[in-house]
Amino acid sequence: MKRLRRRKEEGEVWTEEPVSAADQSEPVAEAEGEDRIGWQTTTAGLSGMTKLARVAAWVLVASGPLTGVAALLGSSSPAQGAPKKTSVARQASGTGPAGFATLYVEAFLEAGEGTEKALAPYYAGSLALTIPPGTRSVTRSAVIGARETAPGYWSVTVAATVSVKDKKGTAGPASVQYYRVGVQALGPENAGGTSSSSDAPVGYTATSLPAQVAAPEALKPGALGYGTSRGSSTSDPATDTAGGFLNAYLAGNGDLSRYTSPGVHLQPVAPALYTAVKVTHVDDDSTSAGDQKVPGDGAKRHLLVTISATDKDGRAFPLSYALELRSRAGRWEVAALADAPVLKPGSQPSTAPATPAPDSDGDSTPTPAAASASPSPSSS
Template identity: 30%
Template structure:
């Protein structure tokens, strides 16, 4: 049984051996009787003695502990019984959780890559296939192969034009391919031409597009873990290519002369970057890091036109700038020429123009009609 140690408040009771002997003779002095011990015995406060003297510590037995424990267990059991019906009612009455939108992650990326690879493989094989390639095509698709031509086509430059998830693990993949076809207006070879005999028919490259539905499933293997299984569900279907978008107006209203101070900085920078002509760092704004192409892919660069997003002053202040759409003529190492374009950021410092960056995209004109969009380029 539990016990509780308690003590009355007040001075600590002196030990019996420390109590002083009473003074002699006076009333209530309690002189020792002859033949008895002169040491006074301690008095009990329970008998109504002096309040100044504390009784020694007492041990009080606490008999209510088991009763409180029993009551606590009873209360917990009652709460549990009450919570059961409440939880059951909440299960039936709570609203349905909002659907969680599927997010693209590494698994989806892997599935899309697998679908794209199978679609490209099937389209290339189907276009090149002849009458002897029945089994080869059958290994790439679950669809019946059907008829194949006597001779396959010549193709090149296959790529993914579009790839999107359809449903239930099926991906719709559109593959673009360059196909060698007879030039428009040319005469097709005669029907009775002997096999192996070449026809003198001019060919041209035509970009064609083919759509393939591909199923991608995840399977568990004992040793290598989850893997992807793919199956093309149909033969390639010729489809139209992506529609041409209406090109927007570009935000380069100002003309910059290639012979101006800004134009000469652009010419020197591009010559150093793509032709290895000069040190590229001398044309860069402090803090800008742009590396030259090594080895240089072109023998020369000629700037043929520059269009700026902002008007340039002949005496620019530090920080003035523009975004420059630059058209150049590149001379290849074999002497042939081709045209290219760069978008550069030019910023003025100490009266000269420096290149602060090569932009990854052109600027689209979003200025409302009738307003002046001129200003200062970002510094």
């Protein structure tokens, strides 16, 4: 049992005190005694527990607003240990739609009257052709652009080398033509579709006939990062190393590891298609063409090497290679066969008028931008 005490001091505060065993044995008739000691008019009579209870009560009253603010802030901010949700950008692949569009364009160009059903796997619309089958023939084709215009819907541009026969059946000169196709894809994202399931069925369909479009604009490449021309003299140690490396790499003349840095492992072209390689020009990023001294170990130099590779029939073919050389023990060694020539920092391509490039027979071959995009024979 517990005995209740109270004090009237600017109001009433009820407190509880534990009752000893002796107090528990007091008769109930002593309630009058409780009335005698229950009301106190001075603080001297307060017990330790009573003081503690009063202090605790005032602390609770004073801290009430602060506790409410802390609770409000705590409810509005995420827990420190709670994981944050991150959105993953959708990455759909255009490989499937691009391949489908290529097959569709090839079939469309070579189809004719009576063979319209050959387009059924690609296009479900009605089509009636009036030209003889085989009027147009495709010797090669390639995708030059694939863009997703909406989830699962692709715009694919295909370049095709097309030859057209005249009324007598004689094939005319081939020209590069460009066609754009709208393709809807069904399936997972890695097939160009929208499904998140890797087991979703895959399929493609064209939304219309191909549209013949203009060739993309030709570009002039930006400046390369080779400021020094060294010509073709093999007296320069760097040029000599490059020539020996490419002879071993393309023609199998010599041990490839003889020209590479330690730890560099490159496989030669096999089978060797050429019998000899000759350096025709070298550009590098050195400070001076006259400086032929090999620097101390660890120095680097980047070369753009143009060669003439001769096959077993004596025909010569020009090729270019970007090499990274590193000095060691007083000589240059090939540290890397670069993926592409080095660009000058900040270099950007620019638009340029297309000019015909002369071929080996003195004729001119149009660049892709200048290639004829002749209209296809009419179809209805």
